[in-house]
Amino acid sequence: MAVNIKDVAMRAGVSPSTVSRVIANNPRISAETRERVRAIMKELNYHPNAIARSLVRQSSQAIGLLIPNTIEQFFLNPFFPEVLRGITQVAQHAGYDLFLSTALHGLNDIERLEQMVRSKRVDGVILLTSRVEDPLLTVLQENHIPAVLIGRPASSATISWVNNDNKKAAYDATTHLLKLGHKRIGFIGGSTELVVTMDRLSGYATALQDAGGAFDPRLVTSEEFLEEGGYIGMMRLLATPERPSAIIASDDVLAFGAMRAAGELGHRIPDDLAIVGFNDIPLAKLANPPMTTMNVHIYELGQESAKMLIEQIEWPATDPREHLVPHTLVVRRSCGAWNPLVL
Amino acid sequence: MAVNIKDVAMRAGVSPSTVSRVIANNPRISAETRERVRAIMKELNYHPNAIARSLVRQSSQAIGLLIPNTIEQFFLNPFFPEVLRGITQVAQHAGYDLFLSTALHGLNDIERLEQMVRSKRVDGVILLTSRVEDPLLTVLQENHIPAVLIGRPASSATISWVNNDNKKAAYDATTHLLKLGHKRIGFIGGSTELVVTMDRLSGYATALQDAGGAFDPRLVTSEEFLEEGGYIGMMRLLATPERPSAIIASDDVLAFGAMRAAGELGHRIPDDLAIVGFNDIPLAKLANPPMTTMNVHIYELGQESAKMLIEQIEWPATDPREHLVPHTLVVRRSCGAWNPLVL
DNA sequence: GAATGGTAAACAAACGTTTGCGCATCAAAA
DNA sequence: TTTTGATGCGCAAACGTTTGTTTACCATTC
Numbered sequence: 054m055a056v057n058i059k060d061v062a063m064r065a066g067v068s069p070s071t072v073s074r075v076i077a078n079n080p081r082i083s084a085e086t087r088e089r090v091r092a093i094m095k096e097l098n099y100h101p102n103a104i105a106r107s108l109v110r111q112s113s114q115a116i117g118l119l120i121p122n123t124i125e126q127f128f129l130n131p132f133f134p135e136v137l138r139g140i141t142q143v144a145q146h147a148g149y150d151l152f153l154s155t156a157l158h159g160l161n162d163i164e165r166l167e168q169m170v171r172s173k174r175v176d177g178v179i180l181l182t183s184r185v186e187d188p189l190l191t192v193l194q195e196n197h198i199p200a201v202l203i204g205r206p207a208s209s210a211t212i213s214w215v216n217n218d219n220k221k222a223a224y225d226a227t228t229h230l231l232k233l234g235h236k237r238i239g240f241i242g243g244s245t246e247l248v249v250t251m252d253r254l255s256g257y258a259t260a261l262q263d264a265g266g267a268f269d270p271r272l273v274t275s276e277e278f279l280e281e282g283g284y285i286g287m288m289r290l291l292a293t294p295e296r297p298s299a300i301i302a303s304d305d306v307l308a309f310g311a312m313r314a315a316g317e318l319g320h321r322i323p324d325d326l327a328i329v330g331f332n333d334i335p336l337a338k339l340a341n342p343p344m345t346t347m348n349v350h351i352y353e354l355g356q357e358s359a360k361m362l363i364e365q366i367e368w369p370a371t372d373p374r375e376h377l378v379p380h381t382l383v384v385r386r387s388c389g390a391w392n393p394l395v396l
Numbered sequence: 397m398a399v400n401i402k403d404v405a406m407r408a409g410v411s412p413s414t415v416s417r418v419i420a421n422n423p424r425i426s427a428e429t430r431e432r433v434r435a436i437m438k439e440l441n442y443h444p445n446a447i448a449r450s451l452v453r454q455s456s457q458a459i460g461l462l463i464p465n466t467i468e469q470f471f472l473n474p475f476f477p478e479v480l481r482g483i484t485q486v487a488q489h490a491g492y493d494l495f496l497s498t499a500l501h502g503l504n505d506i507e508r509l510e511q512m513v514r515s516k517r518v519d520g521v522i523l524l525t526s527r528v529e530d531p532l533l534t535v536l537q538e539n540h541i542p543a544v545l546i547g548r549p550a551s552s553a554t555i556s557w558v559n560n561d562n563k564k565a566a567y568d569a570t571t572h573l574l575k576l577g578h579k580r581i582g583f584i585g586g587s588t589e590l591v592v593t594m595d596r597l598s599g600y601a602t603a604l605q606d607a608g609g610a611f612d613p614r615l616v617t618s619e620e621f622l623e624e625g626g627y628i629g630m631m632r633l634l635a636t637p638e639r640p641s642a643i644i645a646s647d648d649v650l651a652f653g654a655m656r657a658a659g660e661l662g663h664r665i666p667d668d669l670a671i672v673g674f675n676d677i678p679l680a681k682l683a684n685p686p687m688t689t690m691n692v693h694i695y696e697l698g699q700e701s702a703k704m705l706i707e708q709i710e711w712p713a714t715d716p717r718e719h720l721v722p723h724t725l726v727v728r729r730s731c732g733a734w735n736p737l738v739l
Numbered sequence: 740g741a742a743t744g745g746t747a748a749a750c751a752a753a754c755g756t757t758t759g760c761g762c763a764t765c766a767a768a769a
Numbered sequence: 770t771t772t773t774g775a776t777g778c779g780c781a782a783a784c785g786t787t788t789g790t791t792t793a794c795c796a797t798t799c
Contacts, residue, residue, distance in 0.1 A: 103515035105755035153494040172446035448785035
């Protein structure tokens with residue numbers, strides 16, 4: 054039914070090989086033939102079959118996105134579209150298509166991985182799943198699957214990854230609050246199974262320690278990565294005997310929940326309670342008050358991961374690389390630093 | 397390098413056809429052979445090549461998502477992840493993979509469409525692009541490409557679509573405000589090129605008319621589909637001589653911008669100004685005050701579109717269908733209806 | 740004992756490309 | 770005139786499956 058390369062060849066009075074070479078802009082085709090074939094292609098409205106091409110080329114010119122099992126949570130977080138935007142930008146530019154793999158009906162990460170790459174549908178994968186179990190990494194290595202992790206591998210596995218310096222970022226955020234005079238600073242984190250949570254918690258603790266402050270476990274809570282989690286976490290922290298005067302939330306969505314909880318209990322932000330979030334999602338600046346938050350440049354994270362993956366696909370020999378995307382604290386109103394210039 | 401069906405066949409002492417039939421659970425294979433082949437597949441860690449399969453089957457078991465050219469705006473709007481979530485859910489369940497097509501380097505919709513489906517990478521497409529130009533629809537029809545539009549076609553083209561009854565929804569939202577006693581109600585819409593904007597505007601106007609109110613063009617503004625657009629729109633409306641006492645924003649993101657503008661000018665919501673948004677994005681209930689908004693059930697929109705597309709792919713004969721997803725007004729604080737029960 | 744029927748598996752063609760190799764053709768050099 | 774070297778193009782194999790048809794085998798039946 055659909056017109057194929059043979060139809061074009063026949064109509065143009067040449068062989069399929071010639072048509073193929075015209076498509077590939079092979080220089081060994083005369084200008085005259087090239088033009089004639091091109092005209093026929095247009096006339097017949099011919100479009101090369103990408104599937105057949107992939108089969109013979111042994112490459113699909115597509116990259117896969119492995120989305121965490123906690124789909125709902127992940128999609129709900131503005132992190133997702135933003136990182137996707139970055140990946141998209143680079144992939145498009147390099148001529149790669151994007152394949153999405155989500156997990157719903159009980160497929161685990163490994164099965165999904167095999168579905169995508171072992172079946173040759175994609176040339177490599179970007180892992181958005183921050184809680185990386187080792188078996189997955191083993192499968193990747195054993196099968197020489199080009200892959201890039203967004204986040205940091207829990208173990209010292211040899212895989213390319215792109216991440217923020219989360220410890221440093223949390224350290225900086227905490228220091229910011231310390232400089233504003235806060236003594237008791239609380240921490241609301243996501244699931245402790247996530248490397249990112251542990252890193253940020255660690256940076257927070259180190260900052261307190263360096264400032265001579267005490268790390269009080271009652272001021273630390275870890276919740277689901279949802280607005281509701283932030284809400285609950287804040288409620289918990291505010292119930293402690295000596296309540297904190299400032300909060301670090303390891304995600305803006307958590308921070309939003311925290312702000313809601315604080316508001317409901319009648320605490321004013323930043324007067325009674327300073328809050329610093331993480332990620333600088335678009336709505337952070339629209340919060341009331343506008344939220345101070347650590348911008349981790351998610352878009353760049355996405356871009357860089359795609360770049361690294363494509364590099365890996367096209368030069369399979371290259372060693373795993375790491376890349377740290379810098380962070381910048383965006384000072385708004387929620388931390389109580391009315392004049393950012395003095396900091 | 398990678399193990400293929402022939403390797404399995406050889407090792408099991410059978411032909412490739414037999415292996416293929418084992419994979420397909422063909423009943424003509426004896427139980428004994430089936431088990432033996434299965435064992436070998438596991439032993440060799442064999443995974444069928446989806447590309448080769450697609451080639452011979454003439455179907456890729458994948459559906460494509462055509463994302464509007466206004467990528468940045470689209471990704472920024474929480475509508476996107478939510479509709480994607482719905483699509484994903486159904487697609488996964490039916491065994492279809494998801495392919496993303498975004499437009500960056502100047503490819504227009506048609507080119508992208510051809511890239512995806514004419515090249516057989518996907519079996520059908522979901523069009524997320526609400527401003528559907530006719531040429532695109534023509535291409536779809538001429539090539540018998542299974543497709544579903546999310547939104548309503550501008551012309552009376554014969555294409556399957558799933559949508560909200562946007563006129564009715566806007567009518568209902570406006571009526572809600574009228575019942576609360578508002579006389580001058582403003583409307584902040586997205587680009588007038590979008591069908592959805594025009595539909596909602598139309599419903600708004602009809603509601604005013606039915607209530608005996610006058611439609612005042614000075615109370616209507618159309619802006620970019622961004623928070624910033626809502627901000628500017630609100631500024632514009634508040635600058636009119638007789639300023640409105642209530643606002644309908646055709647998108648929650650616009651409503652957020654509107655609320656910010658109102659806040660900056662010192663107007664209190666809902667006391668000085670009532671606001672009703674559209675979409676009920678997750679953050680709507682976290683706004684300050686929590687936002688009254690028309691829930692259009694985006695997730696369902698996504699689910700239904702995927703269902704319709706897959707149905708179309710698997711039963712090519714079926715006629716184009718339409719589906720309206722119901723809307724429900726979620727009354728919170730921003731509209732000033734303190735006791736939703738009385739309505 | 741030959742014909743029939745049923746079951747299990749093999750054969751081979753197809754799907755639409757790409758690409759190494761070989762074969763003409765022709766002009767220039769020997 | 771023969772050799773050489775480009776140049777332009779065709780041949781055919783390969784990529785890894787699926788599937789309609791055929792074959793081989795064995796047990797019934799006449």
